[in-house]
Amino acid sequence: MHSQMKLSAAQFRILVIFYSLGDTILVVPGSLTADSKQEAWIPAILGVGVGVLLVWMYIKLSSLYPNKTLIELNEAILGKWLGKFVSLLFVASTLLFCSQVLFYVGSFLTTRIIIQTPMLAVHILFMGIVTVGVRLGIETIARCAEILFPWFVIPFLILVFSIFPQIHYENLQPLLEVGVKPIIRSILFFTSITSLTFIVLLTVFPAHVAEPDQRNRAFFTGSLIGGGIMIIILLLGILVLGNTYTRIALYPSYELAKRIEVADFLKNIEVIMAIMWFLSLYFKTSLYYYATVSGLAQILELKTTEF
Numbered sequence: 638m639h640s641q642m643k644l645s646a647a648q649f650r651i652l653v654i655f656y657s658l659g660d661t662i663l664v665v666p667g668s669l670t671a672d673s674k675q676e677a678w679i680p681a682i683l684g685v686g687v688g689v690l691l692v693w694m695y696i697k698l699s700s701l702y703p704n705k706t707l708i709e710l711n712e713a714i715l716g717k718w719l720g721k722f723v724s725l726l727f728v729a730s731t732l733l734f735c736s737q738v739l740f741y742v743g744s745f746l747t748t749r750i751i752i753q754t755p756m757l758a759v760h761i762l763f764m765g766i767v768t769v770g771v772r773l774g775i776e777t778i779a780r781c782a783e784i785l786f787p788w789f790v791i792p793f794l795i796l797v798f799s800i801f802p803q804i805h806y807e808n809l810q811p812l813l814e815v816g817v818k819p820i821i822r823s824i825l826f827f828t829s830i831t832s833l834t835f836i837v838l839l840t841v842f843p844a845h846v847a848e849p850d851q852r853n854r855a856f857f858t859g860s861l862i863g864g865g866i867m868i869i870i871l872l873l874g875i876l877v878l879g880n881t882y883t884r885i886a887l888y889p890s891y892e893l894a895k896r897i898e899v900a901d902f903l904k905n906i907e908v909i910m911a912i913m914w915f916l917s918l919y920f921k922t923s924l925y926y927y928a929t930v931s932g933l934a935q936i937l938e939l940k941t942t943e944f
Contacts, residue, residue, distance in 0.1 A: 646851035648779035649842065651786050652920060653859025656838065657688075658866060659921030660741045661830055662914055663888050665867060666874045670884040673823045675808060676815050677880070678872050680823035685864030687824065688832030692860050695835060696853050699843050707839035708935040721936050728932040731837060735925035739764060742918050749891055750911060764926075767919065771927045775841055778923050785916055792913045795906075797869065799897040804876040831867070835860065840928040890914070 644652070669677035702710050707727070712720030742763050743756035751759070770778045838856075846852040870890050874883040877896060883889045894910035 642774050642776035642845055643847040644776060644779045644841070644845055646846065646848040646855040648783050649846045649852060650855040650859040650862075651782045652779055652841070652924065653835075653838065653856060654786075654863040654866070655782055655789070655917050655920035656924050657831055657835075657860055657863025658917040660738045660918060661867060662870060662890055662917055663741060663745060665827065665830070666871045666889040667884050667886060668826060669823050669871065670875065670880045670889075672819045672826070673815050674819075674884070675810065675875055675880040676812065676820065677823065677875060677883075678809075678868060680820050680827055681864075681868045681871050683820075684824050684827030684831065685861065685868065687828045688835070688860055688864060689857065691828070691832040692835060692856055695839060695842075696856060699839055703843050703849070706841075706844045706931070706935065707836065708932045709844075710839070724932060724936050728929050728936065731925050731928040731932065734834070734837075735922055735929060738918060738922045738925060742915075742922070745888060745891070745911075745914065745918075749888065750908060763919075763922070767923050767926050770923050771930055775845055775927055775931075778920070778927065782920055789913050789916050792910050793866065796894055796897065796910055796913075797873070800873055800877055800893060803896060804873070805879075806876065808876050808879050831864070832860070837924060837928045840931055841924075 665681075666677070669681060673680055699710070702713055705713060708720075708724045711724045711727075714720065715723060739760055743759045746759050747754055747756045770781065842856060843849070843852055846855070870893070874889045874893050877893055878886070878889060882892070886892045891907060891911065891914070894907040897906055897910070
C-alpha cells in the first residue's frame, strides 16, 4: 500500500472536480432533459445542493476516524468480519462502476472520433494507462491531474465563449410546465450518479490528504465546481440545441462542441473539446480502479498493491 502518500488539498480538489464530472458530463444532459425537458437545469441545481449535504455527511463521518480509509472504517464500525463483507460488496461495486466508465470511453471514442478502431483495442490501451497510474499510487494520479487540469479548463472556456452567440433563451420556455414528479425523479437520478458516488473518495479522504485545516473545504469546493460545470454544460445544451435534440442525442455535450464556429475559420474543433471528456473519464476510471485495488488489498491485509 502507498500508505505514506499524501495529497495536498488543492490536488484533492482537482480530483473531486474530475470525479464529479467523469462520465456524467456525457450522459447527464440527455438523461435529465428526457424527463424534465427544458426545465432540466432546475433538478441539476437542486441536485448539486443535495450533493453538498452528502459531502457534509461524508466529512462528518470521516472526521470520526481521520486516519482511516473507508475499508478500515467499515471494520472499525461493523467489526472485522461483517466489515470485510461490506467492504467486499463495496469493492465489487467499484469494479462494476469502473467497467461502466470504461464502456463509455470505448463507445464515445469509437462512435465519434476513431470510428474504425475496435472497441476492445481502446479498452486495452485505456486500462493500460489507468493500471500504470494506479500502480504508481494515488499521489502520482493527483499530480497528473494537477498538471492536466488547465487542459480541461481551457477547452471548457473555449466551448462556453464560442458557443455563447448561438444561445436562444426561448428554449428555456415554458417554465414550470413538467410538474413536480419529473423534477423529483431527475433530482434523485442526478444525485445517484454524482454525489452518492462520492463515497468512493473516502478511500483517499481524509487518510491520504494532508492539510487538515483545508481538506474539508477542498471537498466542498471541488463538488461545487464540478456541479457548476455540469449545470453550465446542461444549460448550454438546452439553450443551443433545444431540449428535444439534447434528449435524443447520444452525447449532447459533444454535439454542442460541434456547433462551434467563429468567423468562418474556427471550425471542426470538437476533437479538441473531447480532451475535456477524455481527461474526466480517465481520472474517474483511475479513482474507481484505485478504490478496487487498494480496497481489496486492505481486505486481504496485503502490505502492497504492487504487481
